[in-house]
Amino acid sequence: MPGTKVKGNQGSDKICKKVRCSYCKKEITWQEGDPLPPYFPFCSARCKLVDLGSWLEEEYRIKEYFSRREAND
């Protein structure tokens, strides 16, 4: 099948940016000059929330650990 090379219209050489989702490693692409994807650096709201949730949970555990130590003092 010929013509596998896809050229943008009228030589608009927009650079396609790629990054992998910080959580699930799925590839996220967007064009240079465009605003960043809404959930950047994640692929979706789900990944963002899951990642954020795990962070908060971790922080909470640490706080709980320290507050218990203080209470036992």
Ligand SMILES: [Zn+2]
């Ligand atoms: Zn993801």
